[in-house]
Amino acid sequence: MNKPQARTTPLFAITTPLYYVNDVPHIGSAYTTMVADAIARFHRLQGHDVLMITGTDEHGQKIQRSAEAKGVPPQEHCDAIAATFDALWDQLNIQYDRFSRTTAAKHHPIVKDFFQRVWDNGDIYLSKQQGWYCVSCEEFKDERELLEGHYCPIHSNKQVEWRDEDNYFFRLSQYQDQLKALYQERPDFIQPESRRNEVLNFVEKGLQDFSISRVNLDWGFPIPNDPKHTIYVWFDALLGYITALLDPDDDPTLDNALKKWWPINIHLIGKDILRFHAIYWPAMLMSAGLTPPEIVFGHGFLTKDGRKMGKTTGNTIDPVALVSRYGSDAVRYYFLKEIEFGQDGDFNETRFINVLNADLANDLGNLLNRTLGMTKKYCQAQIPAVSASDIPEDNPLKALGVELRDRVTQAYHQLNFSHACTDIFTLIQTCNKYIDEQAPWSLYKEKQQKQVEIVLYSVLESVRLSAYLLSPVIPNLSNKIYQQLGFDLDFNNSSQINHPDLFQHHAQWGILAAGQPVKKPKPIFAKLDPPTATAST
RNA sequence: GGCUCUGUAGCUCAGGGGUUAGAGCAGGGGACUCAUAAGCCUCGUGUCGUGUGUUCAAAUCACACCAGAGCCA
Numbered sequence: 001m002n003k004p005q006a007r008t009t010p011l012f013a014i015t016t017p018l019y020y021v022n023d024v025p026h027i028g029s030a031y032t033t034m035v036a037d038a039i040a041r042f043h044r045l046q047g048h049d050v051l052m053i054t055g056t057d058e059h060g061q062k063i064q065r066s067a068e069a070k071g072v073p074p075q076e077h078c079d080a081i082a083a084t085f086d087a088l089w090d091q092l093n094i095q096y097d098r099f100s101r102t103t104a105a106k107h108h109p110i111v112k113d114f115f116q117r118v119w120d121n122g123d124i125y126l127s128k129q130q131g132w133y134c135v136s137c138e139e140f141k142d143e144r145e146l147l148e149g150h151y152c153p154i155h156s157n158k159q160v161e162w163r164d165e166d167n168y169f170f171r172l173s174q175y176q177d178q179l180k181a182l183y184q185e186r187p188d189f190i191q192p193e194s195r196r197n198e199v200l201n202f203v204e205k206g207l208q209d210f211s212i213s214r215v216n217l218d219w220g221f222p223i224p225n226d227p228k229h230t231i232y233v234w235f236d237a238l239l240g241y242i243t244a245l246l247d248p249d250d251d252p253t254l255d256n257a258l259k260k261w262w263p264i265n266i267h268l269i270g271k272d273i274l275r276f277h278a279i280y281w282p283a284m285l286m287s288a289g290l291t292p293p294e295i296v297f298g299h300g301f302l303t304k305d306g307r308k309m310g311k312t313t314g315n316t317i318d319p320v321a322l323v324s325r326y327g328s329d330a331v332r333y334y335f336l337k338e339i340e341f342g343q344d345g346d347f348n349e350t351r352f353i354n355v356l357n358a359d360l361a362n363d364l365g366n367l368l369n370r371t372l373g374m375t376k377k378y379c380q381a382q383i384p385a386v387s388a389s390d391i392p393e394d395n396p397l398k399a400l401g402v403e404l405r406d407r408v409t410q411a412y413h414q415l416n417f418s419h420a421c422t423d424i425f426t427l428i429q430t431c432n433k434y435i436d437e438q439a440p441w442s443l444y445k446e447k448q449q450k451q452v453e454i455v456l457y458s459v460l461e462s463v464r465l466s467a468y469l470l471s472p473v474i475p476n477l478s479n480k481i482y483q484q485l486g487f488d489l490d491f492n493n494s495s496q497i498n499h500p501d502l503f504q505h506h507a508q509w510g511i512l513a514a515g516q517p518v519k520k521p522k523p524i525f526a527k528l529d530p531p532t533a534t535a536s537t
Numbered sequence: 538g539g540c541u542c543u544g545u546a547g548c549u550c551a552g553g554g555g556u557u558a559g560a561g562c563a564g565g566g567g568a569c570u571c572a573u574a575a576g577c578c579u580c581g582u583g584u585c586g587u588g589u590g591u592u593c594a595a596a597u598c599a600c601a602c603c604a605g606a607g608c609c610a
Contacts, residue, residue, distance in 0.1 A: 139610080194541080194542070198541075202608075202609075202610080205610090208610070271608095275608095301607095303606095308606085339549095340549095340550080344543095344607095346548095348549085350548085350563090351562075355549095358561085358562065359562095361573060361575085365573065365575090366572055366573055366575045366576070368572095370571050370572030370575075371571080373572055377571075422560095422561085425561095429576095432575090432577070435571075435572095435576075436576065436577040436578090437577080439569080439570090441569095441571050444571090521572080523573050525573085526573075527573060527575090
């Protein structure tokens with residue numbers, strides 16, 4: 001019955017950070033999550049067995065104090081904030097498989113199990129921690145990095161607090177050589193390369209043990225056998241990735257959590273939390289006898305109108321307002337296409353509108369619209385009776401179309417979404433040019449019906465393929481295109497699209513079936529008005 | 538203070554010792570009409586941050602400086 005079966009379907013697990021619930025989601029969290037969703041969707045499209053994890057990190061002093069300030073119990077505060085994340089993911093059409101909360105009941109036994117393993121390995125000891133502590137960072141700071149008057153350099157309105165307390169420490173210093181070996185053996189472990197260099201530099205200078213417990217703090221898990229101490233929020237938060245791997249009806253044990261999905265393939269993070277994921281985390285895992293994840297990718301930060309975002313300056317983007325106003329596909333497309341993934345990127349509303357109008361409304365939307373219009377007039381609203389083999393190899397659309405799958409697959413796998421989109425839009429732009437050159441309206445008047453059909457077929461097929469390959473980024477628009485082309489396929493329904501055979505078929509150029517009735521052309525993306533002077537996001 | 542990265546057309550960025558420096562967007566002009574006034578064609582003499590060097594030759598290398606960003610637990 002329980003014979004091990006050879007697995008033929010590739011497994012793919014990806015995480016966003018578990019976002020800290022001290023405040024409602026900001027645009028940076030939305031960005032990471034959109035990217036993770038697009039990656040997960042592309043793997044599902046290929047028929048892989050995918051687990052996309054997101055969630056919230058809910059312990060720590062900062063949360064405790066935020067709740068106190070609001071006069072509510074910490075759990076109530078966390079529930080309220082976690083719900084705002086979930087609502088935004090829904091709005092952005094994020095298809096996560098697990099929403100991992102560090103206050104979930106099953107998380108505690110996992111943390112205990114893990115702590116025990118590290119403890120048994122002799123990597124935890126009690127010592128003294130003295131220094132300046134920033135509650136907002138939940139980190140000890142070096143005296144010299146503080147601002148005048150003992151203010152935190154990151155939270156410049158918050159004074160750091162002097163702490164002199166017993167803490168449990170993790171023997172990070174023991175893992176310096178193993179970490180270096182890891183970075184050496186797996187050059188792709190930290191991406192992009194600039195981040196890897198940063199980590200290499202840091203480790204080269206020597207690693208010190210770090211404190212993994214706090215005293216005078218209730219909001220968190222107690223250290224086993226010494227409950228005066230509470231486990232440091234980061235130690236507990238990182239383990240949320242493992243808890244997320246449990247199936248809903250699994251007993252919450254480490255073994256159960258690790259049985260299928262470990263090691264995780266990609267941890268997608270912002271560059272601010274690189275150190276925790278690229279150094280602390282693999283060391284903790286090594287100590288517990290686990291394989292480190294495959295890739296930690298630290299992406300860049302977003303700026304608005306070229307300036308750093310910040311609540312104090314009021315220069316922020318509200319993701320909820322942005323999506324409410326423009327829709328999920330528009331927002332997803334802009335961030336994935338216009339920002340070179342890995343580097344910092346800028347949001348500017350005028351550019352946002354220009355790009356969406358040019359690409360989605362004009363180039364793609366209008367292309368479908370004009371071609372369907374002609375299909376209706378010249379071909380009785382049916383896919384023309386042409387087969388791909390009738391179309392000469394030097395047809396510009398066929399030439400691009402037949403190699404598009406491989407190019408785009410490679411781009412997605414390299415997490416180069418900008419290139420993936422650019423490659424697809426090259427085909428779309430070539431379609432528009434091809435129509436103008438061929439002028440099917442003239443061919444029709446000249447009674448060259450066969451040629452009209454070849455032109456329309458190759459354009460319709462190119463639009464279809466583009467929609468298919470863009471579906472991880474703009475699933476709703478891809479749905480509209482597929483529907484108008486006469487398909488009954490929902491890119492938001494993973495049980496429909498998550499089959500390797502489907503990918504083999506639909507990612508090819510030349511599969512449109514002759515005679516398939518197409519729907520009435522209807523604009524898929526309404527042009528956006530230029531921003532008004534008073535408009536704000 | 539130390540180290541790293543960035544500075545190229547109005548905007549976002551590619552290029553990276555060797556003919557007249559590129560793309561997309563925005564803007565000007567034109568022909569067409571199937572289409573969401575869309576698409577197509579066409580138009581860019583920009584101190585390639587500043588200065589000094591290396592070289593037959595520098596946006597491309599070196600050094601210094603200026604501006605912005607990041608890392609230095």
